[in-house]
Amino acid sequence: QSALTQPRSVSGSPGQSVTISCTGTSNDVGGYNYVSWYQQHPGKAPKLMIYDVSKRPSGVPDRFSGSKSGNTASLTISGLQAEDEADYYCYSYADNYTWVFGGGTKLTVL
Amino acid sequence: EVQLVESGGGLVQPGGSLRLSCAASGFTFSNSWMHWVRQAPGKGLVWVSYINSDGSSTTYADSVKGRFTISRDNAKNTVYLQMNSLRAEDTAVYYCARDWSYSVEYWGQGTLVTVSS
Numbered sequence: 001q002s003a004l005t006q007p008r009s010v011s012g013s014p015g016q017s018v019t020i021s022c023t024g025t026s027n028d029v030g031g032y033n034y035v036s037w038y039q040q041h042p043g044k045a046p047k048l049m050i051y052d053v054s055k056r057p058s059g060v061p062d063r064f065s066g067s068k069s070g071n072t073a074s075l076t077i078s079g080l081q082a083e084d085e086a087d088y089y090c091y092s093y094a095d096n097y098t099w100v101f102g103g104g105t106k107l108t109v110l
Numbered sequence: 111e112v113q114l115v116e117s118g119g120g121l122v123q124p125g126g127s128l129r130l131s132c133a134a135s136g137f138t139f140s141n142s143w144m145h146w147v148r149q150a151p152g153k154g155l156v157w158v159s160y161i162n163s164d165g166s167s168t169t170y171a172d173s174v175k176g177r178f179t180i181s182r183d184n185a186k187n188t189v190y191l192q193m194n195s196l197r198a199e200d201t202a203v204y205y206c207a208r209d210w211s212y213s214v215e216y217w218g219q220g221t222l223v224t225v226s227s
Binding site: 001003032034036038040045046047048051052057087089091093096097098099100101102103104 | 145147154155156157160162167169171172173205210211212213214215217218219220
């Protein structure tokens, strides 16, 4: 049950695109299409942004997109906005009804 | 409106016990898988435990296995986390969460557990 690997921080200017990676193993990210992404603002509960690798829940802007290749999943945010500044976490199903989070990535909008 | 309301957090001494509760409303609780997720102060999210819809299947993170027990009462729309042999490293905000397609669709507001002498 090792945490998935995410960059500690990423940054971008308003209007730009950023991509956050999430690397696991064949026992989690690579083995299942059950990767999800969460946005968390300080002092708030996380919010689901992407599930099943690339599906968006109702109400999530289409500026947010997800993908996966092998053992690495990615979250891309296009047209960055100030309100996108937050911590982002990936999450994956990982065999035998266990799950694992990534370590989290702090997104700074410059 | 979906609501998950955690309670039972507080200050406890190392080696002590605490039981967290999470009252659910606004969805069919008895059909839902549930999780507990925790977040230590200033740290990332960590999955803690899972329970299936009828309570017959449960799993735990290695860090809490043998010390924590998840359970549910579908008649009361409530999921519990019994925490024994608490350690300083268990200090965290504990979130109750509803599963949706192996992700977390809804989160509670969290309850803070502090383990300290």
